[in-house]
Every structure is written in structure tokens, then in C-alpha cells.
Amino acid sequence: MCNSRETLRHRNRGGVPSPIAGSVSTFGVLVTESLKLSPLDAIHRALGALFTDFAGWDMPVRYSSDLAEHHAVRTAAGIFDLSHMAEIYMVGPGAGAALDFALSGTLSNIPLGRAKYSLLLNDEGCILDDLVVYRTGDEEFLVVANAGNRFVAVEAIRERARGFECVVRDDSDSVALVAIQGPNSFDILDNIDGLEVDGLAELGYYRCLSATFRGTAVLIGRTGYTGEDGFELYIPATDAAEFWRAATVAGETRGLQACGLACRDTLRLEAGMPLYGHELNSFLKPVQVNAARAVDLTKDNFVGRDGVTAGVSAGAAVLVGLRSDGKRAGRADYAVQSNGRTIGTVTSGALSPTLGYPIAFALVEPDFAKLGTVVDIDVRGTAIPATVVSLPFYSRKARA
Amino acid sequence: MSIPAELQYTSEHEWVRIDGDLAVVGITQYAADALGDIVFVDLPKVGKAITAGSVVGEAESTKSVGELFAPVSGDIVEANQSVVDSPELVNSDPYGTGWLFSVRVSSLGDLISADAYAALIAE
Numbered sequence: 101m102c103n104s105r106e107t108l109r110h111r112n113r114g115g116v117p118s119p120i121a122g123s124v125s126t127f128g129v130l131v132t133e134s135l136k137l138s139p140l141d142a143i144h145r146a147l148g149a150l151f152t153d154f155a156g157w158d159m160p161v162r163y164s165s166d167l168a169e170h171h172a173v174r175t176a177a178g179i180f181d182l183s184h185m186a187e188i189y190m191v192g193p194g195a196g197a198a199l200d201f202a203l204s205g206t207l208s209n210i211p212l213g214r215a216k217y218s219l220l221l222n223d224e225g226c227i228l229d230d231l232v233v234y235r236t237g238d239e240e241f242l243v244v245a246n247a248g249n250r251f252v253a254v255e256a257i258r259e260r261a262r263g264f265e266c267v268v269r270d271d272s273d274s275v276a277l278v279a280i281q282g283p284n285s286f287d288i289l290d291n292i293d294g295l296e297v298d299g300l301a302e303l304g305y306y307r308c309l310s311a312t313f314r315g316t317a318v319l320i321g322r323t324g325y326t327g328e329d330g331f332e333l334y335i336p337a338t339d340a341a342e343f344w345r346a347a348t349v350a351g352e353t354r355g356l357q358a359c360g361l362a363c364r365d366t367l368r369l370e371a372g373m374p375l376y377g378h379e380l381n382s383f384l385k386p387v388q389v390n391a392a393r394a395v396d397l398t399k400d401n402f403v404g405r406d407g408v409t410a411g412v413s414a415g416a417a418v419l420v421g422l423r424s425d426g427k428r429a430g431r432a433d434y435a436v437q438s439n440g441r442t443i444g445t446v447t448s449g450a451l452s453p454t455l456g457y458p459i460a461f462a463l464v465e466p467d468f469a470k471l472g473t474v475v476d477i478d479v480r481g482t483a484i485p486a487t488v489v490s491l492p493f494y495s496r497k498a499r500a
Numbered sequence: 501m502s503i504p505a506e507l508q509y510t511s512e513h514e515w516v517r518i519d520g521d522l523a524v525v526g527i528t529q530y531a532a533d534a535l536g537d538i539v540f541v542d543l544p545k546v547g548k549a550i551t552a553g554s555v556v557g558e559a560e561s562t563k564s565v566g567e568l569f570a571p572v573s574g575d576i577v578e579a580n581q582s583v584v585d586s587p588e589l590v591n592s593d594p595y596g597t598g599w600l601f602s603v604r605v606s607s608l609g610d611l612i613s614a615d616a617y618a619a620l621i622a623e
Contacts, residue, residue, distance in 0.1 A: 168537075170562075366562055427540040428560070429540075450562050450563065451560070
């Protein structure tokens with residue numbers, strides 16, 4: 101048994117395979133010094149979590165069962181420590197203009213209290229990172245980047261912001277991020293002792309507002325990476341443990357489950373959300389990965405514009421969703437074939453815990469991207485038929 | 501971490517219960533915990549001749565795949581249909597109802613004691 105393969109790109113200190121798809125080994129920075137610890141590390145250890153090296157951070161993979169954690173988010177609620185994510189503040193009268201130049205979308209015109217998904221492109225129009233930008237003040241934005249791309253993102257944004265009236269501040273080490281996701285998440289936040297917030301019930305998806313937790317300023321976004329209703333709370337690292345404990349108390353009667361990065365990956369996959377290093381990388385343009393909507397070509401000048409408008413070559417791979425029958429899932433790096441010829445590669449895949457059948461993202465030749473096209477996934481030597489289906493794989497019922 | 505003293509083990513995190521010329525095989529709790537929730541097992545067919553050290557099946561969790569190696573040489577007597585139908589048994593009862601297959605043994609592979617296995621995973 102064991103010597104588990106492919107998706108197991110990292111090993112934790114015990115030599116146990118650490119099943120995390122979000123590895124930075126392929127495209128990101130390989131961190132060799134000692135692992136960073138989350139401000140919530142002691143809590144995770146007390147809960148008995150299994151840990152993994154995620155972009156240089158020692159983060160929980162799961163606390164007990166990743167399936168139970170997955171189902172908790174779909175049916176009740178889960179609490180995640182995402183303190184490894186990078187928080188970059190842009191402050192000053194030129195912050196909006198700097199972001200418009202630095203990123204693919206138009207950020208300067210989003211109203212206070214809104215969030216927007218955007219891309220950091222290179223000169224060739226390929227994707228260096230995907231990010232969420234919150235407008236937190238008239239002259240202040242919070243840019244949240246992937247942990248594995250933190251230094252790439254900070255460096256690129258700093259460079260691009262030069263000449264604009266704005267300061268770029270990397271607060272990643274001093275800001276913790278806690279996500280509470282799932283149908284009960286509002287009810288839980290509404291009952292956290294010490295969380296003072298107005299207008300949470302009315303807060304729409306991809307909106308954010310300022311609040312306080314026991315006197316400390318926090319930012320709450322109605323955002324997430326699970327496909328469920330949920331919130332992400334940015335809080336000073338020094339206050340994160342107290343918040344987690346208070347949330348746990350409020351969640352006791354509301355089905356709240358501590359959730360690790362393993363279930364976060366299957367949740368986002370079901371929800372059709374890309375993961376950097378898998379569905380997105382610095383060789384892919386937005387149009388190949390269904391992300392053209394994040395690029396605003398009405399802007400005259402931004403980094404990557406020429407590369408995007410140059411388009412892609414005729415045979416350039418495109419991202420599709422695949423569904424199979426049975427239980428055998430394609431996984432990252434498995435070949436996608438048609439009549440025995442390799443026509444693409446799986447970028448992420450799993451037996452969907454919610455749907456009960458295997459699902460996968462794959463980059464395939466454009467001739468095979470049409471909905472309903474049947475291909476094969478080479479699952480360790482066995483051809484498993486898969487059908488191109490629309491994304492997302494899973495969608496929650498619209499909130500009432 | 502449960503490592504029953506009466507069983508023998510392999511460095512591939514499998515356990516073997518020898519009774520005469522019959523060997524019952526499963527994966528250890530350590531391996532099951534490391535894989536996470538097991539959602540699919542692929543077991544060798546009854547009657548198949550297996551050679552110690554060769555790959556004879558797979559155990560998949562949502563996030564990873566583990567190969568099953570033959571810990572002994574011989575012929576497959578039985579494959580546990582209960583774990584095919586309910587792979588979670590491997591997590592909940594790895595040394596009991598979560599057993600994987602049994603073998604009519606012709607020769608043993610490299611098996612180690614419970615103490616040696618405990619030392620191995622403590623490394």
C-alpha cells in the first residue's frame with residue numbers, strides 16, 4: 101500500500117502523504133526554510149488536525165474526515181483558517197488608477213463595500229495570479245492574492261503602482277483570514293459574542309463591510325471559495341484565536357465544523373472555481389480558462405492588454421468540465437484522450453462528495469470542448485469515459 | 501495509533517493475518533488515516549495468482565490514490581465485497597470488517613513485526 105501518487109505532491113513531517121491540490125511545486129515559489137505557522141496554529145493542534153506544507157505555511161489538511169467536513173459546508177457550516185492567503189493594501193488617491201493599470205479589470209469605479217474578482221497578467225497576457233479586490237475606503241483597496249503567489253503579486257503590483265499616488269502595503273503576516281461557509285453561516289455570525297456589525301443580513305454576495313470584534317476593526321466579505329453562502333473575515337493576527345473560539349461557541353448548536361484545506365479543494369472544484377497552479381498558470385490566457393469576463397478591454401492601458409488582444413493560437417487548449425460514471429476519478433496531470441490519442445490533461449479531479457460521481461477540470465484541444473463531447477481519461481492505464489459538461493458542477497439553490 | 505501485536509506488517513503499510521496457509525490482508529490504520537476518507541477500492545479477482553511485492557489493487561480517497569501491494573505470494577481466495585460496497589469500512593475498522601482480500605499462501609514476502617512496524621512509522 102501507499103507511495104500514493106500524483107495529487108500527493110507534498111509530504112508532511114511525518115512522511116504521511118498530504119493530499120492537497122493547491123501545491124505550489126509546479127508554478128510557484130518553493131519555500132525551503134521552516135514553515136510559517138498560522139496565528140491559529142495552537143487551536144488546530146489542539147483539535148488534532150493533520151497538517152500540510154501549503155505554500156510554505158503549515159496548514160490543516162483536515163481535522164477528522166474530509167468528507168464530513170465537505171458535507172458540513174454543504175448542509176450546515178464550516179470554519180476555515182485561510183491565514184496563509186496574502187493581503188495587500190493599496191492606499192492613496194491614485195490607488196484605483198494603479199489597480200486599473202496593474203490588474204485585468206476596472207477596479208477604480210467599484211463602489212465602497214464591493215468586491216471584484218480580477219487577474220494579474222504578465223506582459224504576454226498570461227495569468228500570474230487570480231485575486232479578489234475589496235474596496236475598503238475611498239482611497240483604499242484590499243487585494244487578496246494566493247499564498248503561493250504572494251511575492252510575485254506584491255512585486256508586480258509594487259512595480260506597476262510606481263508613478264501612481266499610492267502606497268502598496270503587504271500585510272499578509274499581520275492579517276489573519278477566517279472563512280465561515282455554508283447555509284448556517286449567517287446565523288453563526290449573527291450570534292458571535294462580541295462581533296458588532298450593522299447590515300450583515302442585507303450584505304449581498306461579493307459585498308463587504310467594516311465591523312468590530314471586541315473593539316478591534318475587522319472586515320467582513322460575503323465571499324468564499326466553496327459554492328455556498330458564506331463570509332470571509334479579515335482580522336489582525338493577534339485577535340484571530342479569540343475570534344475563532346467565539347465563532348466555535350456560536351457554531352456549537354448550528355452544525356459548525358472545523359474544516360481543512362482538503363475539503364476546501366473538493367468544495368471549490370464542485371463549484372467550478374479554478375485553482376491557481378492547476379486551472380490557471382503563467383502560460384494560459386484568460387480566454388482559455390473561461391476568465392475573459394475578468395478582463396476589461398475598454399481600458400486603454402493595463403499590463404497584459406496587448407497579449408490578451410493578440411489572442412491565442414488556433415489549437416490552444418481550453419478549460420472544460422468533465423463528468424464520468426462510476427467511482428474512479430481522474431486527477432491532476434492524467435491524460436485526456438480520444439481514440440487513444442492524447443488531446444488534453446486533467447488539471448483537478450475528484451469523486452464529487454456531493455454529487456457522487458467523478459468530476460474534473462481539464463485543458464483540452466478546442467475541438468473537444470463542445471458540451472456533450474465524450475473523451476477518455478487515462479486513469480492509471482484504464483480509459484474511463486468522460487463527458488464535457490457545463491460548469492459549475494454544483495450550484496446551490498438561489499438564496500431566498 | 502492501533503497496531504495489533506498479533507498481526508504481521510509490511511513497509512507498504514499493510515497488515516497480514518496468517519492462519520495456516522491462508523493470509524488475510526488489509527491496510528493499517530496509519531495508512532487509512534494518511535489517505536483520508538477512502539471512497540473506492542479496486543481489489544484483485546478471486547483465483548488470481550499474485551507475487552509478493554507486485555501491485556494488485558488500489559485504494560482511493562477523495563484526494564489521493566494508494567497502491568495495494570501483494571504482501572505474500574499465492575492465489576486470491578476472497579476479495580472483501582463489503583469494502584467494495586462500503587469503502588469507508590477501511591477507515592472505520594481497518595483491522596476488522598475493513599480487510600481487503602485473502603490469499604492461499606505459497607511463499608511469504610518481507611513481513612515485519614508489530615514492534616518493527618511501530619518503529620517504522622515513528623521515523
